Each structure stands twice: as C-alpha cells, then as structure tokens.
Amino acid sequence: xxxxxxxxxxxxxxxxxxxxxxxxxxxxxxxxxxxxxxxxxxxxxxxxxxxxxxxxxxxxxxxxxxxxxxxxxxxxxxxxxxxxxxxxxxxxxxxxxxxxxxxxxxxxxxxxxxxxxxxxxxxxxxxxxxxxxxxxxxxxxxxxxxxxxxxxxxxxxxxxxxxxxxxxxxxxxxxxxxxxxxxxxxxxxxxxxxxxxxxxxxxxxxxxxxxxxxx
Numbered sequence: 001x002x003x004x005x006x007x008x009x010x011x012x013x014x015x016x017x018x019x020x021x022x023x024x025x026x027x028x029x030x031x032x033x034x035x036x037x038x039x040x041x042x043x044x045x046x047x048x049x050x051x052x053x054x055x056x057x058x059x060x061x062x063x064x065x066x067x068x069x070x071x072x073x074x075x076x077x078x079x080x081x082x083x084x085x086x087x088x089x090x091x092x093x094x095x096x097x098x099x100x101x102x103x104x105x106x107x108x109x110x111x112x113x114x115x116x117x118x119x120x121x122x123x124x125x126x127x128x129x130x131x132x133x134x135x136x137x138x139x140x141x142x143x144x145x146x147x148x149x150x151x152x153x154x155x156x157x158x159x160x161x162x163x164x165x166x167x168x169x170x171x172x173x174x175x176x177x178x179x180x181x182x183x184x185x186x187x188x189x190x191x192x193x194x195x196x197x198x199x200x201x202x203x204x205x206x207x208x209x210x211x212x213x214x215x
Contacts (some may be wrong), residue, residue, distance in 0.1 A: 001182075002182040003184075004024040004182055004183070004184035005022060005186075006024055006186055006194055007025070008031040009187065010045045012051075013049065013051070014049055018048055022052065022190075023053070024051060024054065024182075025055070026128075026162075027039075027043075027054070029163050031075060042101040043073070043081075044076075044077070046080075047077050052079075053104075054080050054196045055108075056077070056083060056097070058099055062090070063090050063094055065099060066094045070103065071107075082104040082125065083098055084106045085105060086109075086117055087110050087115045092122040095107055095119065099125075105123065106126040106127075107119035107122070108128040110130065110148075112144070113144065113147045116129065116151075116152075120204050124203065125159065125160065126160050126161075126162045127159055127160075129163060129164065130169075131171055132167045145180050147209070149161050161181050161182070163175035167189070188193065
C-alpha cells in the first residue's frame with residue numbers, strides 16, 4: 001500500500017513527508033495554480049525534499065507538444081518524474097511512446113473500466129480513477145476502483161490502480177480494500193487518518209491515570 005498527497009503546497013508536503021508515511025505526490029494544473037507558484041519551482045522543491053514519485057501533468061494541445069514537455073520534465077527532474085496525461089486519444093498516444101522509453105506515466109481522469117483498460121494497453125504505470133467525481137455523477141467511485149483492480153488482477157496487468165479524488169478517510173480504507181495499489185488525497189484527509197474518537201478517549205484516560213500513578 002502506498003499513500004500519495006494530492007497537493008502542490010510544499011510546506012504541507014514537507015511536514016507530512018517527514019513522518020515517513022508518504023510515498024509520493026500528485027499534482028495538477030489546478031493545484032499548481034492554487035500554490036501561486038510556477039510548476040518547475042514546485043517540482044524542484046519536491047525533488048530537493050527527496051520525494052521519489054511526483055506526478056507532473058502535461059496539458060499541451062498536440063501529441064508532439066506533450067511529448068516535448070514530457071521529455072523536458074524528465075530531463076530536468078530525472079527519476080522522480082511521473083508524467084501525467086489525460087485519458088484521451090492524444091494522451092494515450094503520448095503514454096504509449098513514453099512507456100517505450102521507460103518513462104513512468106500516470107493516466108488521469110479515468111471514469112470507466114474501459115478507459116482503464118486502454119490506459120493499461122498503452123503502457124501506463126498508473127491509472128487514476130476519480131472516486132469523488134464518479135460519486136458526484138451518481139454511480140459508485142469505489143466500485144469503479146474494484147472493477148478496474150479485478151480486471152487487472154485477472155489478466156495479470158502490471159499497471160497499478162491509483163485511487164484519486166478521495167474525499168474522506170472511509171474512502172481511503174475502502175479503496176485499498178477494493179484493490180487499489182495507491183491512494184492519493186488532500187493533506188486534510190491524510191491528517192484525519194490519525195484521528196478516532198476512541199483513541200482520543202483512551203489517551204485522555206491513560207493521561208489521567210498516569211497523573212495518579214506519578215503521585
């Protein structure tokens with residue numbers, strides 16, 4: 001099981017990466033915009049932290065432009081680079097070419113099992129089904145993760161399932177239960193993974209009893 005953070009806030013990433021519990025980071029243009037920084041500056045800081053796997057999205061308009069940008073990113077940032085492309089005909093063409101060059105690719109905006117199959121055929125290292133957005137459209141996001149993981153397992157596909165757009169702690173546990181290899185989440189969801197009311201009550205009890213023991 002691997003846990004990625006879905007953010008471009010380097011300060012928050014550093015805080016949580018230092019726990020030893022974080023395996024990578026996913027970004028997208030919206031998260032980069034929210035950080036008020038240039039993409040390359042964010043990636044450079046994450047690389048300097050030692051983040052081993054950083055999804056960097058390419059959003060150019062042609063296959064040639066997407067490949068050019070992907071190669072530029074790999075040249076700049078090296079082995080920590082995962083190129084992120086959308087599940088479109090052009091995106092999958094780019095994925096197929098980069099996979100032949102042994103460049104890791106994350107195919108994003110996956111909303112169906114069929115899309116995941118095409119991405120795997122294109123050589124994707126990861127497919128990213130969007131759990132929350134699927135739920136928003138009245139069908140089961142976690143069931144989609146389960147369906148993709150099942151078909152990959154049955155056909156011994158090496159592509160990993162990266163469950164994205166998770167909006168709560170329950171989704172994290174269920175995504176792994178349903179076969180996800182990786183989950184990515186906002187820092188707020190990650191922080192809530194530590195929390196449980198019974199843990200808090202237990203700590204309160206232990207602390208109170210310890211004070212009596214000391215005296």
